[in-house]
Amino acid sequence: MKAKDIVIPEQDPFFYVESDTLRVLERVEKISKKHPVNVLISGRQGCGKSSIVRQFAAVFNRPLATFQIGILSEPGQLYGEHVLKDGETSYRPYLFPEAIQTPNCVIHLEEINRPEHPKALNMLFSLLAEDRQVWMDELGLLNVAEGVVFFATMNEGEEYIGTESMDPALRDRFYTVLMDYIPRDVEAEVLAKKTGISRATAQEIIGIINRLRDHSDSPIDVSTRTSLMIAEMVAFGASVREAIIYSLQINKEHLESILLTLHLEKGAVDVQNANKYLLFVKPNE
Ligand SMILES: Nc1ncnc2c1ncn2[C@@H]1O[C@H](COP(=O)(O)OP(=O)(O)O)[C@@H](O)[C@H]1O
Numbered sequence: 001m002k003a004k005d006i007v008i009p010e011q012d013p014f015f016y017v018e019s020d021t022l023r024v025l026e027r028v029e030k031i032s033k034k035h036p037v038n039v040l041i042s043g044r045q046g047c048g049k050s051s052i053v054r055q056f057a058a059v060f061n062r063p064l065a066t067f068q069i070g071i072l073s074e075p076g077q078l079y080g081e082h083v084l085k086d087g088e089t090s091y092r093p094y095l096f097p098e099a100i101q102t103p104n105c106v107i108h109l110e111e112i113n114r115p116e117h118p119k120a121l122n123m124l125f126s127l128l129a130e131d132r133q134v135w136m137d138e139l140g141l142l143n144v145a146e147g148v149v150f151f152a153t154m155n156e157g158e159e160y161i162g163t164e165s166m167d168p169a170l171r172d173r174f175y176t177v178l179m180d181y182i183p184r185d186v187e188a189e190v191l192a193k194k195t196g197i198s199r200a201t202a203q204e205i206i207g208i209i210n211r212l213r214d215h216s217d218s219p220i221d222v223s224t225r226t227s228l229m230i231a232e233m234v235a236f237g238a239s240v241r242e243a244i245i246y247s248l249q250i251n252k253e254h255l256e257s258i259l260l261t262l263h264l265e266k267g268a269v270d271v272q273n274a275n276k277y278l279l280f281v282k283p284n285e
């Protein structure tokens with residue numbers, strides 16, 4: 001990968017954040033003009049963590065580079081690899097060294113709390129600490145460029161509460177933003193604006209999703225990502241019921257029984273119809 005991969009992302013015209021969060025991000029932007037800064041975003045999956053990082057880059061006209069920390073199994077792995085060519089080994093740097101040396105770059109470290117190997121983070125520590133540099137035998141001394149902002153995100157599941165699962169020495173170096181799903185009225189707004197469905201349909205979808213979320217016997221966790229998927233299906237002609245069935249990763253019978261208890265009207269396409277076999281071919285030419 002080359003520098004051309006580090007670009008300023010397009011902004012999402014319909015991205016909503018809490019006003020407190022927005023203020024923090026504006027301050028981070030200012031602090032970063034003095035020295036590089038680290039922000040940890042934590043929250044459940046699909047609540048908008050990756051989007052907020054991307055949006056930060058877009059809004060402040062900064063290039064964005066994203067790295068999966070969750071898949072790292074050794075310390076040097078972000079930086080590059082030794083390659084064998086014509087019987088000689090040489091070192092091929094990856095995008096990461098490039099990114100940290102790109103002024104004002106937003107560097108997104110995804111799933112920082114879940115590297116496959118605990119030592120994998122070792123070569124990140126000093127970049128995030130005050131010295132902001134790392135020594136590598138292969139590349140020499142790497143300094144973090146001016147204005148760089150590191151965003152780490154972590155998926156907070158039931159097994160993790162807050163930032164507890166993270167090494168305290170690492171956690172210490174970050175401003176922390178805890179995100180939650182957007183409020184339900186804002187969510188309906190987002191669905192309508194992003195998928196083009198009517199406000200009324202968006203409200204209907206959110207109404208049903210909320211009953212699933214709040215179901216007393218078996219509540220179902222439906223993320224913003226999933227509700228968007230549902231709305232998108234509806235925008236392309238699916239009934240709400242159908243869209244829900246194909247967007248939620250739960251057993252169909254289980255969902256059916258919950259929907260039944262909600263007395264949800266069967267949509268235009270009921271189960272019988274959905275079970276018919278149709279040709280899967282190109283449309284008429
Ligand atoms: N506050 C928000 N405003 C608008 N869209 C949102 C918001 N939060 C999440 N989304 C949408 O939900 C989807 C999932 O968000 P994402 O950032 O991928 O979640 P995460 O990284 O937390 O798993 C994206 O399509 C995103 O645009």
Ligand SMILES: [Mg+2]
Binds near residue numbers: 051
């Ligand atoms: Mg994400």
